[in-house]
Amino acid sequence: MKCDVCASEATVFLTQIINGQMTTVNLCDACSKAKGVTDETGFGLAEAFLSGGIPETPNASEAVCPTCGFTASQLKKIGRMGCPDCYSTFREGLDNLLKAMHKGTRHVGKIPAKWQTTAPESSHERLDEETPPLSEKKNPSVSESEESGPSLAKLKKELETAVREERYEEAAIIKREIDRIQETDQA
Amino acid sequence: MQFTSLINHPADWMQGSGPHSDVVMTSRVRLARNLRGFPFPGYSQEKQRLELLNLAKPVVEALSEMGDAYSEDYVSLTKIHKQVLVERHLISREHAARSAGCAVVVDARQNLSIMINEEDHFRIQGIRAGLDLLNAWSLVDRVDSELEAHLPYAYDPKLGYLTACPTNVGTGMRASVMLHLPALALTEQINPVIKAVGKIGLAVRGLYGEGTDALGNLFQISNQHTLGEKEHDIIASIERVIERVVSSELNARQKLLEDNPIMLRDQVGRAYAILRHAHILSSKEALNLLSLLRLGADLDILPDCDRSVLDLLLMEIQPAHLQLRAEIELNAEERDMRRAWLTRSRLRDISSPIEPPPDHPNEGDS
Ligand SMILES: [Zn+2]
Ligand SMILES: [Zn+2]
Numbered sequence: 001m002k003c004d005v006c007a008s009e010a011t012v013f014l015t016q017i018i019n020g021q022m023t024t025v026n027l028c029d030a031c032s033k034a035k036g037v038t039d040e041t042g043f044g045l046a047e048a049f050l051s052g053g054i055p056e057t058p059n060a061s062e063a064v065c066p067t068c069g070f071t072a073s074q075l076k077k078i079g080r081m082g083c084p085d086c087y088s089t090f091r092e093g094l095d096n097l098l099k100a101m102h103k104g105t106r107h108v109g110k111i112p113a114k115w116q117t118t119a120p121e122s123s124h125e126r127l128d129e130e131t132p133p134l135s136e137k138k139n140p141s142v143s144e145s146e147e148s149g150p151s152l153a154k155l156k157k158e159l160e161t162a163v164r165e166e167r168y169e170e171a172a173i174i175k176r177e178i179d180r181i182q183e184t185d186q187a
Numbered sequence: 188m189q190f191t192s193l194i195n196h197p198a199d200w201m202q203g204s205g206p207h208s209d210v211v212m213t214s215r216v217r218l219a220r221n222l223r224g225f226p227f228p229g230y231s232q233e234k235q236r237l238e239l240l241n242l243a244k245p246v247v248e249a250l251s252e253m254g255d256a257y258s259e260d261y262v263s264l265t266k267i268h269k270q271v272l273v274e275r276h277l278i279s280r281e282h283a284a285r286s287a288g289c290a291v292v293v294d295a296r297q298n299l300s301i302m303i304n305e306e307d308h309f310r311i312q313g314i315r316a317g318l319d320l321l322n323a324w325s326l327v328d329r330v331d332s333e334l335e336a337h338l339p340y341a342y343d344p345k346l347g348y349l350t351a352c353p354t355n356v357g358t359g360m361r362a363s364v365m366l367h368l369p370a371l372a373l374t375e376q377i378n379p380v381i382k383a384v385g386k387i388g389l390a391v392r393g394l395y396g397e398g399t400d401a402l403g404n405l406f407q408i409s410n411q412h413t414l415g416e417k418e419h420d421i422i423a424s425i426e427r428v429i430e431r432v433v434s435s436e437l438n439a440r441q442k443l444l445e446d447n448p449i450m451l452r453d454q455v456g457r458a459y460a461i462l463r464h465a466h467i468l469s470s471k472e473a474l475n476l477l478s479l480l481r482l483g484a485d486l487d488i489l490p491d492c493d494r495s496v497l498d499l500l501l502m503e504i505q506p507a508h509l510q511l512r513a514e515i516e517l518n519a520e521e522r523d524m525r526r527a528w529l530t531r532s533r534l535r536d537i538s539s540p541i542e543p544p545p546d547h548p549n550e551g552d553s
Binding site for chain 2: 004005067068070078079080081082083084085087094097098101102103104105106107108109110111112113114115158167169170172173174176177180
């Protein structure tokens with residue numbers, strides 16, 4: 001087995017849930033020390049790879065982002081989100097947090113062109129302040145029924161469009177999302 | 188484009204003069220943008236950061252604004268090269284501390300830089316000379332729209348652009364203006380001004396050091412809110428505030444000329460003498476004296492001193508720029524000597540401050 005970092009012979013093998021997926025990481029002696037991986041039970045491994053992360057044993061009852069595995073207590077400690085879907089995972093209490101930080105709790109600035117065509121401004125103007133962010137999916141073209149992102153069907157359509165319009169980088173990213181959803185479904 | 192040719196060309200905003208450039212050095216607008224389906228850089232594995240980099244960098248390099256751009260992965264940059272980019276305000280200090288999976292792309296004229304895998308997947312920054320936030324915004328807005336056409340952004344209709352830190356969510360926009368406020372500092376009015384600006388929800392900080400200890404009398408004012416306000420409104424309110432700070436600074440300069448011309452000439456004259464003749468010059472001393480020289484140039488006490496010479500020097504005397512020029516790592520003492528040498532040679536052709544009319548030393552420059 002080769003070290004995932006430097007490709008010399010691995011001596012430390014760690015298994016952990018990272019981004020909602022079971023991941024095995026193999027490290028050589030030097031790299032495991034360099035990454036500060038001393039806790040061989042696996043906890044804290046993600047953080048060892050991530051700057052700014054704080055090792056935290058997930059509390060059984062707390063919210064965990066299904067997409068990236070970020071926990072509510074990590075959010076509290078670091079003050080940053082793990083991935084874009086975290087905004088949906090941790091929406092509870094988010095409004096109060098945002099109210100304290102900003103002028104308002106709703107975006108009124110630039111809208112990406114892709115969202116302008118599928119989601120006319122009037123349709124989300126109607127969302128009242130009480131609506132938790134990302135939760136109620138009033139606009140089907142914007143958010144699908146799934147909690148953690150767009151649906152498979154929508155993604156496949158997006159993929160088709162991206163390929164037809166020769167936007168290959170975007171296609172690659174969408175393909176990646178589709179793969180991830182399909183893997184999770186099979187698991 | 189190579190690192191050396193990028194660095195050998197002074198940036199557009201360093202030599203150009205923009206609106207109010209006697210007080211406003213630069214205007215910058217940066218946008219935080221992320222792709223959906225990827226964890227934010229601070230919570231991703233190196234593998235994921237590399238994957239994003241490999242996908243996104245070609246798109247960034249192909250942007251119409253990035254013809255003949257400088258594009259570099261951080262793994263192939265030395266510590267000093269990164270530091271030079273920080274000193275040029277092209278990348279952030281935080282980003283410079285990172286390595287694998289991080290890159291920066293800068294347009295040839297250094298008006299635009301895009302950091303990949305900073306705190307957010309993308310930090311798009313536009314820089315302009317003087318008070319010119321609107322043009323900095325329209326540049327990054329255009330680039331952002333082009334990038335968005337090729338990449339799936341993490342965007343939510345209610346929360347706007349989703350960012351790693353909730354303090355940036357919404358517009359993801361930070362507009363900031365760098366100001367030179369020597370007269371407000373000399374007349375001890377700087378603290379009330381800082382307080383007043385802070386009260387209306389804008390952040391003020393010294394570029395090098397805080398409050399009254401801000402070296403070189405350089406201050407940065409920026410917005411703190413990104414949610415609940417339109418980009419144009421944020422920019423308009425900053426520009427309104429800056430206009431007022433600029434007129435207080437100009438008033439303070441006028442008042443110094445009228446009420447304290449001898450003190451003013453003394454300060455500028457001493458700064459000139461030291462900078463022209465010193466052989467050991469610390470960063471702190473150089474920044475503070477160059478600030479006085481810039482004031483002297485703006486008030487025509489230094490008759491033939493072009494402001495842009497001083498602004499360029501301000502950049503060149505920073506630690507990494509000195510080491511880049513020397514092509515070796517230098518310790519603090521060596522830097523102080525090189526800094527003095529460079530300053531002496533850059534100021535060689537600037538004539539000494541003009542003499543006030545001998546019979547009326549108190550009438551200033553009338
Ligand atoms: Zn290794
Ligand atoms: Zn997440």
